[in-house]
Amino acid sequence: MLRPTRLALVAVAAVSLLAAGCGGKSGGSHHGGTDAAGFTPPKIPALSSLGQGEGQVNVIAWAGYAEDGSNDPKVDWVHPFEKQTGCKVNTKVAGTSDEMVNLMKTGQYDVVSASGDASLRLIASGTVAPVNTGLVPNYADIFPDLKNKPWNSVDGKMYGIPHGRGANLLMWRTDKVKQAPDSWGAVFDPNSPYKGHITAYDSPIYIADAALYLSTTQPALGIKDPYALDQKQFDAAVNLLKEQRKIVGEYWSDYTKTLQSFKSGDTVLGTTWQVIANQALAAKAPVQTVLPKEGSTGWSDTWMVGAKAQHPNCAYKWMDWIVSPKVNAQVAEYFGEAPSNSKACAETSDKTFCNTFHAADEPYWTKVHYWNTPITQCLDGRKDVKCVDYAKWTQAWTQIKG
Template sequence: MKKIALSVLVIAGLFTSCGKKTEEAKAETIDLEALKGSTLNILAWEGYADASFTKAFEEKYGVTVKGTYFGSSDELVSKLQSGGGASYDVITPSSDVAGYIVSSDLVEPLATDELTAWATLSPVLKGMKDVQKDGKTYGMPFTWGPDYLIYNADVIKETPTSWNLFFDPKYKGKIAMYDDISSIYLAAQLLGYDKTDQSVLYNLTEEQLAACKAKLVELKPQVRKNWASAGELDNLFKNKEVVAAVGWPLTPANLNKQGMNIKAVIPSEGATGWIDRLMIVKGAKNKQLAQLWLEYVSQPAVMAQIAEFTQYYVSNPAANALLTPETQKLMDVASMDSMFKTLNFWQPVKNRKRYNEIWSEVKNQ
């Protein structure tokens, strides 16, 4: 068994070494001296510009990586439309708005032939059509993961089996929901609308939206806070304001490093999930540096660093062998394919304006 594990690590190491050499060869076609002192502006989900994996890039090229975090897909689109290439170079949209961003001509086509790790990225993720237009690809697959039911295992001793835990009177005022229309998806799952067709969550009728609204209004007395950022959710758990929430793997990853006992589960009703891409903004001031960033983060070693920090699944399968045994166990990497098939990944919502109206009505009622 040890010999097999060692072989995997050696192969992964050779792959990383070869990738590094090819990366350096590609970089030679760019005037690296001219890039020194510049700043790469990334508009991203929280955690995607952490120093644990940006520092080496900064030191290698003599640049600065500046991350501006957004809390929802709607906020991303709004910021992108307001500033675009004048403010940001790289963005990390999820699968619910990636297609809209491409069709709206807000991003540049990628030079995938210049990405040395492109051929080794997940074929399923690379093949998704929402970031393809006119024979060109506009997004590099980056990370993916679930919208978990996250809970404080020191308070909730038994593993929850249903999202209905949120309605338990014992936890009144101790629940946190995500301040986003994806809360409507959750209500729709509780109502069983996705049992025969997963896409129903993103195409709800007025009658179904009304029922989802009623379900969320019913939940309101249980909710301490609708969180807007991963950092805010972390604080809600740390301050013992909440004991359970909808959240991403980043929260237990962060809090358990601080000594807490936070766990995550996919309940019997299922869970939604997200697929994040990396895109270069149309008219980006630092397009060459942005291309170098995509080259850098697509390598197995860096993807592994990202997975270690976020506990999100990454798009380069070679990264999995480079994770610590502890992280492999926590992420249950062996069951990754099963997880991918289980999740109902966010899709574009044609009537997104109406969903936002319903969510606003819930919060204001």
Template sequence: MTKLVLNRRNTLQLLGGSAGALALPYIIRPLPSWAQSNVLNVTTYDKFLPQEFLDKFQKDSGIKVNVRLTDDQGKQYNLLAAEGANPSTDMVTVAGHRYSQFISSNLLQALDTGKIPNWKNLNPAYQNAPWAQVDGKLWGLPILAGYEGLAVNTNYVKDPQSWDVMFDPQFKGLTSYIVSDFMTITMQYLGFDGDFVSYTDKPEEALKATNAARDHLIKHKDMVRKYYDAGSEVQQMFINEDIYLGHAWSGPAAKLIADGHPIKLSVPKEGTYGFCYTLNVVNNAPNAENAYKLLDAILATPEVGASMQRQSGFASTISGVPEALTDIERAAGTLPQEQVERIVFFSPVNRDMKNEMIDKATAEVKAA
């Protein structure tokens, strides 16, 4: 992917072409074993922080980085909530639309950009992005972004323009999707608000829209080869030609494209949703100053962002990354401008209602 910017509708555009409470003094409360001046504990996703980058950072800074891998936002939240004022990790990786949950529970520090000299190297669209702010403060460094798209094997499916193709009888048994994610896409496809922002204080309207999408997916259940959960699953199904098309996140799809598989990812005319991962300093982090040093190092050169994008398949937020990518890497993440405009950035508004209704409808689709 080449460039990410936000437009006035807070949609996601793909890359085209004060610290919190400090630990108490030692004589009052001994620092836990993980709170050492030369240590940094980071919870993040697999392939988000390249090992080569970490090796160089550790050599240059003298800070030992301990990486704890996660695969779920909820797991990070539950761990921090359970540990309370004595967190065992200094940094977590939160998606922007989950901010309200972490912030309302006092689990994150507001970001002090004055401690990040290389902040200027962040793509300007992200430096004061509305979605990244709560109560007038920034809460994390945007690092990687992506979107949900329609992935097709171009040997069998030719340039679809609508999500209609996912329900076309000629592809019966040859589609796949993550039920909970595709539920919101189906709502949008049917003309409803799949992000639930307009349903605040309107539970009956929201339930009607959710049930309409649920019923549509149940009606067309015979279209689906398999419901999947992990990106590796949909990748393997495409490689094996078990499916010809499906709903996919841009990261896994971009990896297939970059590896030379005949896959194309697009945003149909009805639109889709996007998100951004951020690195966040934990409230009461024992090694908060080291966390800021890592954030600054990430922004030091476009090559770091290019490596993160190359490994994860998601788009980097760092300026100058496109020039550090190969032609095929850029091609794997490029969207026409009209498709870019169709991507709505996930909002943190009304998340509890959305999660509750989507989770229930998802279970009903799977059980049908």
């Protein structure tokens, strides 16, 4: 039920995306073609029909996505898949999106659970192929607001099967923070009474959180997309984070450490995930969360098939299996995220799970800006300026932390 290895989600190898000239928008449906996407993907055909399984499938996944009972005997959706399909699952757990991209480029893997910061890189480089959703029966029950999105489709073509999603939330200890916050301003206030006890996510992608906050508090900056920042907008976000550095007690990338910090009271306010909040509450820590009024950043993962997949039939069978209602529910509960299959909610062991994770709450997700990778061609559609690419986000993050 942890996300221990998703922590360094985006790193310097995002430069491979820049070299490919790839981009995308951070919200809304994607139906636009080259101009809308910012790149033209290589012409790679999708599988036309499903044939006999090849006997195995090589999977790259986040920890917790392809459990075979070795971590917990009661948590196993791999062996039932193998028994049903005859496709043996060979899983490689990846710790970062960059690792996933590099592994997929070897051509040795068939399918990958890519996050939004990796998926467009994989598409632009020709590493993954479009997906024939007609060969994935359970795709029909995927929540509509996860289909044809900027991080999983180009020019109306789906390049994967949505798996699950989550939001980055604001959490506080109710015994320490007396007035419940409703804004990210609580973690950016230079005069905060909680100085030294505030936490923030440790990644260059956190610059987007500052940009999102500035989009409402400094509208004159004209920020429309937190992943599409021109130099002026970028400088404003970086300056805000440099000021925030003075009040941050610790930056977290280790899920278990930030959980412990909130439990002990060393941290009283900051960015979190719903699963962390749930475990803190289970440990009797007096915490509460909110999706702030400015909205939040978040993630959406997609199962994608390698363009050079040696076991494409088993790969398709795996994608259909992993998003089937019962299995998608198992993964979501174990991992701590909202499932992608609308029928999964009826299969969760905790019947309040989907309400807690807002699985079917479409208005909630309209407030979440899913992670994307910044490139020089502005992802918000502007043509008259250049935006700051991710390599420079990485450099700035090093300077911010000092």
